[in-house]
Amino acid sequence: MATLGQDQVRSELSSLPGWRLSADGLAIEKQFVFRNFRAAFAFMTASALAAERMDHHPEWSNVYRKVDIRLTTHSAGGVTELDLKLAAAMEEAAGG
Numbered sequence: 001m002a003t004l005g006q007d008q009v010r011s012e013l014s015s016l017p018g019w020r021l022s023a024d025g026l027a028i029e030k031q032f033v034f035r036n037f038r039a040a041f042a043f044m045t046a047s048a049l050a051a052e053r054m055d056h057h058p059e060w061s062n063v064y065r066k067v068d069i070r071l072t073t074h075s076a077g078g079v080t081e082l083d084l085k086l087a088a089a090m091e092e093a094a095g096g
């Protein structure tokens with residue numbers, strides 16, 4: 001799958017609140033902050049199921065009620081439509 005240009009990524013991110021292009025320009029990123037660990041982990045579970053359905057997987061870490069996420073398409077070496085789709089699925093999983 002083809003990588004998207006930085007201008008295209010920025011324009012598509014306007015409909016994904018809190019998401020930004022990474023400093024290296026190769027990924028999109030967001031930190032989610034939940035009410036507590038239970039809510040953070042429920043979000044991760046729902047996101048993991050969406051990721052499996054899409055066969056597209058996040059780089060992420062969790063500390064207590066925060067989840068830091070970086071989405072990139074490893075096989076393409078940058079951001080593709082799949083990353084934007086997974087970000088949208090994660091917004092859904094977060095109740096957005």
Ligand SMILES: C[C@H](O)[C@H](O)[C@H]1CNC2=NC(N)=NC(=O)C2=N1
Nearest residue numbers: 055056057058072073074075076
């Ligand atoms: C074989 C399998 O489809 C690939 O390894 C998939 C799995 N999940 C993936 N996830 C992400 N983020 N990038 C990939 O290139 C990727 N490749």
